[in-house]
Amino acid sequence: MKQYINSSTSKTFNEKPKAIQELINVALYILETFGIPIEGSARRLERMALAFLATGDIKTQGDIPKAKDLTIGFSLKTRDIIQYLNQHFNETISPGSYDNIRRNDLKLLTIAGIVVQSSPNSATNDSTRGYALNPIYAQLLRDFGKETWGEIVTNQLKNNDTLSQKLKRERNISKVEVLLPSGKQLVFSTGEHNTLQKAIIEEFLPRYGFGAGVLYVGDTSDKYLFLDKEKLAALSFFEISHEELPDIIAYSKKKNWLYLIEAVHSSGPISEIRLLQLQKLTQNCTASIVYITAFNSRQKFRQFMTEIAWETEVWIADNPDHLVHFNGDKFLGPYHKE
Template sequence: MSKIEEAQEILEALGMPMAQQNEMAALTLLALCNIKETDSWTEATRQCMSLTKGIMAFVSQHYHREYAPNTRETFRRQVLHQFIQARIADYNPDEPTLPTNSPKTHYAISQEALLVVKSFKSDSWDESVADFVGKIGTLSRAYQRERATYRLPISLKGETFNLSSGKHNEVQIAVIEQFVPHFVAEADILYLGDTAHKDLYSDKQGLERIGISLDLHNKFPDLVIYDKEREWLFLIEVVTSHGPISPKRMLELEGVFANAKMGKIFVTAFPDKNTFKKYITEVAWETEVWIADNPTHMIHFNGDRFMGPRDTL
């Protein structure tokens, strides 16, 4: 294995969530431990490093991964913040009283994590990991407990499903509870994703009946709803922080659902008008917009008609 892959294995063993087992996280760990590709993990050392001139410079020099300056926030928010929470890294260990935005901000591998890292591939590895997890716990388990505490229930076909908390899933629930009764004559929910679990609910038999196999690598929309009375298929994207159904996204969805021969309705669902305004220039023509704050109304980007599938023109 490469050193990056080995670093990912260490992060997994220490109980980091999947999002903090990626390449950026692995490179950050390597930098904090001053481990280069040909080094042994027993050579890991603790030194204080700034982000840009320390960690990112190390990654560039020794692993030839070039990150743009604007990715600094990604390092901070998606890697270093979680490393600190998990006691893998220390924040400003030399000057703990530094203000938050100080240019002297620095990080270091924690002494506890350093002991584990130095034992990688040794006879004491399993014992070191168990000792660290026993004393510190794992961030992954902590996150799971937190997510389990805050859930958004939704009832589908007599069964209750719990979506993870967040604005995106709140809008998804609003689509089912408010959009569907107003605009879908006879609704059959075939697919509902979740920000934490993409395949939270799927009616695989129902999808297969209309010619679709569930393959999440094909970039399914957030919701797939079949109107059996009119034979319309609603492909719905919820937008809170990412883009709407743009011309590019519409072509992707048409490809994914090419075998479904019924009429297709492309809908972007927004939580409110302010969010809609941010993305209005990206919305594709011949699609629909629904805003949860005004659930009984639709905005039709169609010109010569109201809601209906494109191929019925």
Template sequence: MDQLTYAKKVLSDIGMPKQQQSDLCALTLLALCDIKDHESFSDASNNWIRIHDIIQFVNTNYASSYAENSRETFRKQAMHHFRNAALIEDNGLATNSPNYRYRLTPEFLAVIKKMGKRGYNKAVKLFLSSHESLKSKYASKKAMPMLPVRINNKDYHLSPGSHNLLQKDILEKFAPRFAPNSECLYLGDTTQKDLVKDEKKMEELGFDITLHDKMPDVVLYRADKDWLYFIEAVDSVGPMSPERIIDIQRMTKQVECGKIFVTAFPDFKKYKRFSEQIAWETEVWIAEMPDHMIHLNGDKFLGPR
């Protein structure tokens, strides 16, 4: 058997659903093992790896042609199910972190290393005999305290992480000071992309909802001023750059409300790191100094005090 067939066999032998015995899932497994064509499974490893690296690996070593924008497909069809079955674990960082990675669990790696050799069936039986306890073990690693936050008079819980902590600060510290009585039209959690998404209201205001993947982290609407606040929460990537402004303007070209573009940072140190990337005619808010704003607006605020 070739390596792809072997990978499908082990996924079948441990009882993964048919959908998770596909070419994509088998290739994902080979990338996680770092096994190229004609290499021995006894040399498999469980080094930390990103989905980007998985795509590059299978395209380079197995003549695949997956595009970079197929990362979500890999995440939903393979990684999500592999993790639920205790085949893999993640490193506990926020999913939007550039350092977010996966690896095979040591228990499943032991099965992989026996592939095609004496003792394989015994290794599969051993894995299956402890499967439920393994699922509980690795699930407990993900069971971290959630971040409670009240949005539009409803209680929500954000997944843990520094990015979501900053989003919580935006709602609880920025909004009361600079967008009083506003409603949240959109908020993307690091694990649930569209945690809050008021499509009806956005369509009423003129949003092109088909471009929602260009949405910033938080969108607030202040009815008394007819203002929209587009806010990027920057922990590791993504300030309100000129490119982001163009994306948002394209998505809201039919919107007649006043538009305010804000980049939020947890502290001044992080702001300095990204300051050269931020577009003019936008605002900066820093959570550690919540009462103040930095206006990159030229002569709009020029004059005596």
């Protein structure tokens, strides 16, 4: 499952036991499936996930099938949520920060209707008002882990626009147009991550792709913005699942190389663990794999440099004519003046 937050992106997350870290990432995966845009700082995502778990009385992954909701009378006031987080999730939130729970941590969840108010007609600042899981989403939580869970969610929510879909109207104001090597044009939503993906497609691949064509690229608002399932299947690529895919996949027929590229803005370089995961997933692939982590700048690269796996490549968008090889002595030798 995708790691939305890791120990390098949040100090508070790093200090939590591994079981809680895993539960937070599971919660964010569930929320993304429910249509919540997973955007913002690692700490903001962490707090949203914890507030979500608290409203369903979920302390461990084993509690997910027993998620509580408003129909059984379970709800927590904002002060109760703070106490819950401090007691069960190693938080040290001040009791006086109860307004931040409502204004920040629960904001998207209540707008989306995933979390509901126990007394919706009460005043905004009513300290007696509680928050609980919407029974519809609570039941979807209880079904989590079933083989067909994704289909269950889709069918249950098919008549409802998710929050991510509703927010797309705002994103249409400014878009990033991207031209694939094939000549096909894509339109990304705005943001630094997608700007970097545009640079990878339009600057990196023409320099180092040996005629590579893009087979997959995701957008922060559309995980399957472009996907060529047939060509990936012809290369015996692993079964498509966006939780496992890198940001961009491209294939050079000339070299029989498959490029797996991670575009790093706030997290997600090809670390040793990520490399092992990708190697396992691509073990039956008929093409040779090239692993690349891309950054917008050297400054951003420095933040993640110690995480980069050996036998991978690094490309930096503001220095597009150069590569950094984490490849031992493979490229050792003098450079000759031209």
